[in-house]
Amino acid sequence: MTKRTIVTLPGDGIGRAVLNAGLRVLEAAGFKADYIESDIGWEFWKKEGNPLPQRTIDLIEKHKIALFGAITSKPKDAAAAELDPALQGKGLIYSSPIVNLRQYFGLDICMRPCHSYKGNPLNFIRRGADGGIEEPEVDVVIFRQNTEGLYSGVEWSNPQGNILKGLLDNPKYKKNFGTIPPEQISVSSRIFSKPATERILRAAFAYARKYEYKSVTLCEKPNVLRETSGMMYKMAMEMQKNEFPEIELWNTNVDAQMMWLTKNPENYGVIVAGNLFGDIISDGFAGLIGGLGFACSAQYNPDSGIGVFEPTHGSAPKYADYPVSIVNPIAMIESACMMLDFIEEQTIAAKIRKAITEVIDEGETRTYDMLKMHGSADVVNMGAASTDAMADSIIAHLA
Numbered sequence: 001m002t003k004r005t006i007v008t009l010p011g012d013g014i015g016r017a018v019l020n021a022g023l024r025v026l027e028a029a030g031f032k033a034d035y036i037e038s039d040i041g042w043e044f045w046k047k048e049g050n051p052l053p054q055r056t057i058d059l060i061e062k063h064k065i066a067l068f069g070a071i072t073s074k075p076k077d078a079a080a081a082e083l084d085p086a087l088q089g090k091g092l093i094y095s096s097p098i099v100n101l102r103q104y105f106g107l108d109i110c111m112r113p114c115h116s117y118k119g120n121p122l123n124f125i126r127r128g129a130d131g132g133i134e135e136p137e138v139d140v141v142i143f144r145q146n147t148e149g150l151y152s153g154v155e156w157s158n159p160q161g162n163i164l165k166g167l168l169d170n171p172k173y174k175k176n177f178g179t180i181p182p183e184q185i186s187v188s189s190r191i192f193s194k195p196a197t198e199r200i201l202r203a204a205f206a207y208a209r210k211y212e213y214k215s216v217t218l219c220e221k222p223n224v225l226r227e228t229s230g231m232m233y234k235m236a237m238e239m240q241k242n243e244f245p246e247i248e249l250w251n252t253n254v255d256a257q258m259m260w261l262t263k264n265p266e267n268y269g270v271i272v273a274g275n276l277f278g279d280i281i282s283d284g285f286a287g288l289i290g291g292l293g294f295a296c297s298a299q300y301n302p303d304s305g306i307g308v309f310e311p312t313h314g315s316a317p318k319y320a321d322y323p324v325s326i327v328n329p330i331a332m333i334e335s336a337c338m339m340l341d342f343i344e345e346q347t348i349a350a351k352i353r354k355a356i357t358e359v360i361d362e363g364e365t366r367t368y369d370m371l372k373m374h375g376s377a378d379v380v381n382m383g384a385a386s387t388d389a390m391a392d393s394i395i396a397h398l399a
């Protein structure tokens with residue numbers, strides 16, 4: 001096995017604690033790598049006016065693979081107020097480093113698997129037709145377009161000049177908003193490009209083929225968002241017909257999908273969606289398998305081979321400064337497994353996943369979220385495993 005260099009980005013809050021747990025498990029599972037830690041997040045915004053310093057971008061460009069913990073983001077004005085006094089008044093505007101990272105490297109494929117673990121007390125249950133309790137097995141992989149849509153950042157408040165003129169050229173804008181003064185208008189545009197839409201659709205279909213899922217569900221809103229969702233649906237139908245005829249294409253509206261989430265989650269396999277709907281639907285499915293402590297993700301650019309692997313949770317600032325970290329590292333460890341899959345180290349990934357499965361099923365080591373406790377520094381005295389204790393238990397189960 002050639003030794004890889006992995007860029008590690010602990011970020012803020014609980015990012016470092018979960019990342020360290022992930023690195024310990026990787027090491028114990030026999031993954032050989034050099035790690036280079038780099039800077040991202042709030043501290044660097046405050047100190048340098050840039051939460052994603054160029055040195056971090058350069059390292060990722062060079063080594064291609066990064067493991068990322070979590071960052072703290074705050075609204076524009078709150079961010080400006082926390083800048084180092086020497087940097088204030090210079091017109092620096094905060095924007096999320098993770099969104100910037102995705103756009104900079106074109107990490108347009110975001111993959112978020114949601115698989116339920118046997119024995120996880122947080123698994124979704126529902127009442128069956130006979131009145132009994134059912135625990136449907138969720139095995140869903142969401143492919144979220146990661147760089148466009150409503151997260152494109154093409155937005156205006158008080159649109160003026162050519163922008164306003166262009167808006168007024170649209171008959172619907174003119175009719176419904178034309179008489180409202182522009183200073184009372186804000187616009188966020190939802191942009192879908194054909195190349196990026198094609199890439200996310202192909203990633204979803206190819207995954208379904210490789211892992212023998214029978215269907216791909218496009219989860220959008222083509223009946224209302226005719227141009228963007230409508231284009232995506234048309235492209236999905238073409239692709240299915242021409243390239244993936246053995247896979248069924250299902251089409252659901254995102255609002256209805258959220259309702260069906262609890263009705264029949266076991267019926268879904270691969271789901272593909274634009275940026276915001278993909279974000280929403282993946283959080284919805286994550287809720288069925290245990291929530292943020294279990295929600296992992298990969299974001300990558302299939303052409304450059306650059307990939308960033310991270311739990312979907314944030315920096316959970318309220319738990320950040322506990323002397324013993326209490327948060328669940330499984331989402332991070334699963335994200336590390338996605339990294340291993342990406343760099344063709346599937347054997348090590350499988351070994352780690354087997355250990356996680358056993359630990360959860362045995363039920364002796366459970367973090368506070370799995371015990372349905374209210375998070376506090378005391379939970380470890382009340383029987384909850386700490387972040388490190390969970391990592392230790394997974395390490396002990398590595399065959």
Ligand code: NAI
Nearest residue numbers: 070071072073074292293312313314315316317327328369
């Ligand atoms: P969050 O994900 O940080 O935390 C929400 C709640 O989820 C926590 O209070 C905790 O109860 C639970 N939780 C999160 N991770 C957990 C874990 N590993 N184990 C057990 N429980 C866990 O989201 P929140 O509070 O909305 O945002 C906090 C900060 O994180 C904000 O500044 C936000 O902008 C940022 N954020 C960053 C993300 C990223 O780095 N990709 C994603 C989401 C939020």
Ligand code: MG
Nearest residue numbers: 279280283312
């Ligand atoms: Mg999210």
